[in-house]
Amino acid sequence: MKETAALPAAASGVWVFAEQRAGIVQPISHELLARGRRLADARGAPLTSVLLGPAGDDGLREMIRRGADRVLHVADPALQDFLPEPYSAVTAHLVRERRPDIFIAGATTTGRTLMPLLAVLCHAGLTADCTQLEIDPATGELLQIRPAIGGNIMATIRTPLCRPQMATVRPRSMKPAPPDPGRAGEIERLTVPPELLRSRVRRVAFEPADDEGGGIQKAEVVVAAGRGLKKGANFDLVRRLARALNAGVGASRDAVDRGWIGYPHQVGLSGKTISPRLYFCAGISGSVQHLAGIKTAEHIIAVNLNPDAQIFKVADYGVVADLFELLPLLTEKLEARKKSARAPGTEGSG
Numbered sequence: 001m002k003e004t005a006a007l008p009a010a011a012s013g014v015w016v017f018a019e020q021r022a023g024i025v026q027p028i029s030h031e032l033l034a035r036g037r038r039l040a041d042a043r044g045a046p047l048t049s050v051l052l053g054p055a056g057d058d059g060l061r062e063m064i065r066r067g068a069d070r071v072l073h074v075a076d077p078a079l080q081d082f083l084p085e086p087y088s089a090v091t092a093h094l095v096r097e098r099r100p101d102i103f104i105a106g107a108t109t110t111g112r113t114l115m116p117l118l119a120v121l122c123h124a125g126l127t128a129d130c131t132q133l134e135i136d137p138a139t140g141e142l143l144q145i146r147p148a149i150g151g152n153i154m155a156t157i158r159t160p161l162c163r164p165q166m167a168t169v170r171p172r173s174m175k176p177a178p179p180d181p182g183r184a185g186e187i188e189r190l191t192v193p194p195e196l197l198r199s200r201v202r203r204v205a206f207e208p209a210d211d212e213g214g215g216i217q218k219a220e221v222v223v224a225a226g227r228g229l230k231k232g233a234n235f236d237l238v239r240r241l242a243r244a245l246n247a248g249v250g251a252s253r254d255a256v257d258r259g260w261i262g263y264p265h266q267v268g269l270s271g272k273t274i275s276p277r278l279y280f281c282a283g284i285s286g287s288v289q290h291l292a293g294i295k296t297a298e299h300i301i302a303v304n305l306n307p308d309a310q311i312f313k314v315a316d317y318g319v320v321a322d323l324f325e326l327l328p329l330l331t332e333k334l335e336a337r338k339k340s341a342r343a344p345g346t347e348g349s350g
């Protein structure tokens with residue numbers, strides 16, 4: 001028998017795929033709830049969060065506080081770690097039973113692996129790496145918006161015939177939904193048929209990648225530079241300033257392509273999406289592809305010689321200056337401040 005997902009008329013509700021690691025609900029789940037809540041409100045539909053594997057009660061309740069109306073939790077130990085076969089089989093089972101209209105996941109390693117498998121199992125479509133999701137007010141369809149043709153256009157993709165309408169969105173492309181302690185919702189603890197939990201793949205061990213530069217996705221402050229640095233050795237200026245600010249080091253693709261710094265530092269469409277409290281960048285023009293990576297940065301300070309640089313259109317503070325003069329000056333001030341703050345009996349200055 002052909003396993004076809006529900007026809008559009010029968011499908012209802014917005015689902016998000018929450019992730020846990022070692023039983024801890026991951027931040028991507030709260031980001032997805034923020035997006036999911038907007039979509040569910042626009043559709044006048046309930047928002048459901050699906051979580052596979054172990055998670056504490058508080059983690060589950062936190063998802064309700066952050067926007068879920070219902071949490072579907074399958075806690076079986078076989079789902080402790082992400083394994084493509086049982087995860088896709090269990091998720092497809094839930095989709096067939098409950099027929100969500102929209103199902104979104106993070107474009108994380110898990111989401112990028114799970115969602116294509118699920119799309120095949122449910123005979124649905126999938127738009128990967130969306131930057132924006134909207135509801136078409138005329139049709140109620142999900143508008144899946146993402147860069148296309150080398151990032152030169154924004155494409156809007158619809159799924160009129162299959163359900164669920166499925167999309168992945170980049171981590172940190174939306175702020176997590178803030179918790180509302182008064183929100184009420186339902187937690188459903190489910191068991192699934194044991195045959196769904198079989199896996200031909202076994203998890204042997206987990207070794208974190210050598211995360212050189214990877215810290216920029218977690219850093220509160222990121223100092224970045226681009227082609228304006230003129231040569232790779234000048235990244236020392238950036239690193240020194242970053243140290244003074246306890247910041248991560250980012251870069252434009254141009255700087256990475258020239259081999260001045262490693263790819264893990266790249267910010268933008270084909271690099272990392274970051275969400276620091278402060279993004280300080282120098283010698284970066286502000287191409288659309290670069291800006292795609294800093295949309296959720298809280299504050300942006302840009303240094304550029306060219307007063308018409310695109311980066312100034314998004315910067316909260318723009319400094320028209322030569323980075324080779326400004327960066328060392330700023331670093332010296334910050335270092336002196338740090339030093340005096342450490343010295344007993346002295347007060348910070350500057």
Ligand SMILES: Cc1cc2nc3c(=O)[nH]c(=O)nc-3n(C[C@H](O)[C@H](O)[C@H](O)COP(=O)(O)OP(=O)(O)OC[C@H]3O[C@@H](n4cnc5c(N)ncnc54)[C@H](O)[C@@H]3O)c2cc1C
Pocket residue numbers: 150151225226227228229251252253254255266267268269270271272282283284285286287288289290293303304305306309321322323324
């Ligand atoms: C499919 C695709 C994906 C891409 N993905 C990414 C991505 O993920 N990230 C990314 O960054 N780019 C990406 N790009 C490349 C992007 O289009 C730009 O080419 C790149 O961002 C430019 O890098 P830049 O700002 O360092 O260089 P430039 O655009 O050359 O800008 C250098 C800036 O430095 C300034 N400057 C020069 N000297 C000084 C000085 N002494 N003091 C102060 N300022 C100075 C200049 O005025 C200029 O504004 C992508 C492109 C494509 C087609």
